[in-house]
Amino acid sequence: MALKEPKKLTMEINHQKVSFPEGVTVHRAAELNNIYIPSLCSHKDLSPFGGCRLCMVEIEGMRGYPLSCNTIATKGMKVLTDTVMLRELRKEILKLILSEHPSSCLVCDESDECKDYQGTIRKTGVTTGCRFCPNDGQCELQDIVDHIGITEIDYPIYYHGYEAEHDDPFYDRDYNICILCGRCVRMCQEVRGTGVLAFTYRGSHAKIGPAFGRNHVEAGCEFCGACVDVCPTGALVDKVSKWDGKPDGFHVSTCPFCAIGCQVELNYKNGRLSKARANLDPEVNDGQLCLRGRFCMPETTHHFERARKPMLQKGDYFREVSWDEAKEAVVGKLKGIKPSEFLMLVSPDLTNESLFAAQKFVRSCLKCNSIDSSARMELPGGLGLWSKLFSLPISIKNIAKADAILAAGLDSRFDFSVVGVKVRRALDHGAKLVTIDPRDSNLARYAEDWLQPVPGTEGLLIKTIVDAVVGKIANL
Numbered sequence: 201m202a203l204k205e206p207k208k209l210t211m212e213i214n215h216q217k218v219s220f221p222e223g224v225t226v227h228r229a230a231e232l233n234n235i236y237i238p239s240l241c242s243h244k245d246l247s248p249f250g251g252c253r254l255c256m257v258e259i260e261g262m263r264g265y266p267l268s269c270n271t272i273a274t275k276g277m278k279v280l281t282d283t284v285m286l287r288e289l290r291k292e293i294l295k296l297i298l299s300e301h302p303s304s305c306l307v308c309d310e311s312d313e314c315k316d317y318q319g320t321i322r323k324t325g326v327t328t329g330c331r332f333c334p335n336d337g338q339c340e341l342q343d344i345v346d347h348i349g350i351t352e353i354d355y356p357i358y359y360h361g362y363e364a365e366h367d368d369p370f371y372d373r374d375y376n377i378c379i380l381c382g383r384c385v386r387m388c389q390e391v392r393g394t395g396v397l398a399f400t401y402r403g404s405h406a407k408i409g410p411a412f413g414r415n416h417v418e419a420g421c422e423f424c425g426a427c428v429d430v431c432p433t434g435a436l437v438d439k440v441s442k443w444d445g446k447p448d449g450f451h452v453s454t455c456p457f458c459a460i461g462c463q464v465e466l467n468y469k470n471g472r473l474s475k476a477r478a479n480l481d482p483e484v485n486d487g488q489l490c491l492r493g494r495f496c497m498p499e500t501t502h503h504f505e506r507a508r509k510p511m512l513q514k515g516d517y518f519r520e521v522s523w524d525e526a527k528e529a530v531v532g533k534l535k536g537i538k539p540s541e542f543l544m545l546v547s548p549d550l551t552n553e554s555l556f557a558a559q560k561f562v563r564s565c566l567k568c569n570s571i572d573s574s575a576r577m578e579l580p581g582g583l584g585l586w587s588k589l590f591s592l593p594i595s596i597k598n599i600a601k602a603d604a605i606l607a608a609g610l611d612s613r614f615d616f617s618v619v620g621v622k623v624r625r626a627l628d629h630g631a632k633l634v635t636i637d638p639r640d641s642n643l644a645r646y647a648e649d650w651l652q653p654v655p656g657t658e659g660l661l662i663k664t665i666v667d668a669v670v671g672k673i674a675n676l
Contacts, residue, residue, distance in 0.1 A: 211277040220273055227255050227268035230281065237281050238290060238344050240297075240432050241381035242269040245391055245487065249382050253293050254344065257281050265289065290348050297379055298345070299355040301433075305330035306345045307352055326364060327377050327434060335434030337446040341379065362407070368416045370423050370495045371438050375407055378435040384408060384427035391488070392617075393624035396421045408435075420642070422617045425494035429477060440498050441467075441475040452479050455493040459548045459575070460484065460596065462493050462618055473501045483595055490617040539568030548575035600625040604632045606665070608658050611641035636661060 206221035213226075213235050220229035228244060230237050240252040248270030256265040260278040265286065268279070280286070298306065305311050314331055327333045330342065365373040380399075385408060388397040396419045400407050410419035428436040447467035455462040455476075463479035476497040478489045500506070510526035511518040521529075534542075546558050562571045599605065599622035612620025620643065627633060627646055635647040636658050644650045653661045 209273070209275040211273055211275065211279065213279045214281055224273055225269055226257060226259070226266075226271045226273045226277070226279055229273040230268065230279075235281065236347075237268050238347060239269060240340060240344065240379060241383060243383055243386075243430055246383060246386040246430070247390055249386065251380065251382050252297065254290050256286060256289060258283055258286065287348070291350060294345065294348055294350055295353050295355055298350065298353050300358050300360070301341070301379060302328050302330075302333075302359065302377055303353060303357070304328070306342065307350060327374050328359075333377065333434040334437045334442045339434060340432035358404075366439075368421070368423075369439075370491070371425065371428050371436055372442065373436055375409075375435060377433050378408055379433060380406055380408070381432055383430040383432065384436065387426045387430050392422070392424060392426055392621055393628070394420060394422060397427060420613070422613050422620070423491045423495065424489060424617055425491075426478075426488060438475050438495065440495065441469075444469045444474045447474055450477075454551050455489070455497075456549055457490075457492040457496070458615065460616065460618060461551060462489055464489065464493060464497070466497070473498050483597060485618045486597065488618050488621055490612075491614045534566070537566070539566060539570065542566055542568055543570045543572065546571065546573050548573050596622060599623060600629075602626045602631050604634070606634050606636065606662070607643050607647075608636040608662055610635070610637070610643060611639075613642040 206223055208219050209222050210217055210219050211229065212218070213230055213233065216233075216235075218229065218233040218235070220232055224232070225248060227237055227239060227242050231244065237255050237257065239255040241249045242252075242255060248267075250267045250270050253267060255268040257268045257271075258280040259266055259271070268281070305314070308314070311330065330336045330339070333339070336342075360376050362375045364376075382399070385397045385399060389395050396410055396416065397408055398411050400409050400411060410416060410421070416423070425438070428438060447469050450465040450467045453464055453466050455464050462485035463481035465477045465479050467474045467477065476489070476494060478485055478487045478494070480487045509520045510523055512521045512526060512529055542562075544558060544562050546555060550558070559571050562568060596619060599619065605623055605626060607623065610616060610619065612623065623633065623643065624646070633643065633647045634649045634651065635641060635644050636651045636653065637644065638652050638655045638658075651661065
């Protein structure tokens with residue numbers, strides 16, 4: 201059953217009549233109508249926080265300057281977002297934020313010329329300014345400073361002097377340039393449901409990180425990179441693409457590392473894959489990725505052992521050939537082959553389109569049905585036992601709405617963490633979880649029952665449970 205669309209209401213923003221869905225904040229209503237309100241802590245996927253206080257507005261009938269990020273928009277509301285008073289208040293608030301942030305480059309008269317001469321020196325271990333920051337040119341804080349027009353900072357400058365953290369895998373952290381917006385904390389707790397990150401300490405000593413001084417591995421981090429994606433500064437950055445700079449563009453594709461089919465944005469720089477980020481596909485991954493999809497694609501693509509051109513074996517060695525020569529060689533070997541002499545083995549990680557093309561090639565061109573998948577090796581009990589289950593038209597997003605979940609052999613910490621997000625969301629709404637796995641898994645800690653069959657008999661156990669549910673087996 202399709203969800204009912206929220207009711208549309210109207211209001212005025214800057215004397216312009218706009219429409220918005222019922223229940224959203226003033227900030228989101230403005231965003232949906234392409235009206236810019238500065239903010240460093242607000243994000244459409246996260247709960248209101250009100251930490252940066254830059255999104256203050258004037259609302260007719262309300263005292264003071266309410267924050268647009270946590271004020272619900274109502275019908276007939278009249279809002280002003282860019283008055284003289286608001287501009288002055290935002291300048292002072294932003295100056296206070298910059299007083300605890302390496303900000304010399306942000307207010308320097310020679311910042312533009314500096315870019316031409318700091319290409320190498322910027323790759324330092326400590327960020328002391330924009331030219332030394334891996335997020336230079338793609339930073340939300342830079343954009344807001346330019347928009348508000350900060351040219352000097354009147355407050356004493358305080359540098360925290362934290363040691364940059366490079367020990368954990370996949371991404372680096374430099375909390376000297378963290379502005380405590382709380383986006384990473386809310387993403388980890390509200391969207392991912394893992395609760396690894398939190399505010400540690402308070403006041404001038406406040407800092408982001410796992411509790412009790414643990415590292416991210418010990419705290420159960422899934423290294424999904426969602427916190428990196430929402431960080432408005434360069435406090436969190438990918439290790440692999442750290443110094444690539446602003447991407448030239450991106451292409452949307454399908455992650456090749458498993459059969460889920462998550463949509464990814466492949467960022468490229470100078471014709472080379474730089475990094476992968478989640479695409480906002482609501483039907484599959486909904487803006488989330490697992491460790492492999494988020495961080496491993498550039499290194500896999502550019503690995504020195506990866507074959508980048510077609511190779512044909514000549515004697516004991518392989519040599520590079522053109523695509524035409526490679527295709528001629530394959531066609532030559534397939535010509536005259538008998539159907540009984542052929543078998544195609546395909547990867548379960550291929551897209552549906554590729555799998556369709558493969559089976560059509562075997563059945564239409566070679567006139568046989570000899571096609572199988574290596575998934576058989578990973579499915580206890582055989583492919584036939586699972587085929588009916590796989591044929592059910594169930595979207596991953598429906599897992600979050602389930603009342604009961606049966607997870608077989610699923611450890612979603614590093615692989616399939618997109619599914620783990622949906623499972624935890626369902627648990628938050630009262631769903632029951634049963635896991636079937638002879639090994640320990642991250643989902644076992646959430647399960648009401650953890651069934652541990654003999655390895656290789658998981659499929660038979662599931663079949664037994666299903667038969668009992670439908671009444672084929674009495675007195676189980």
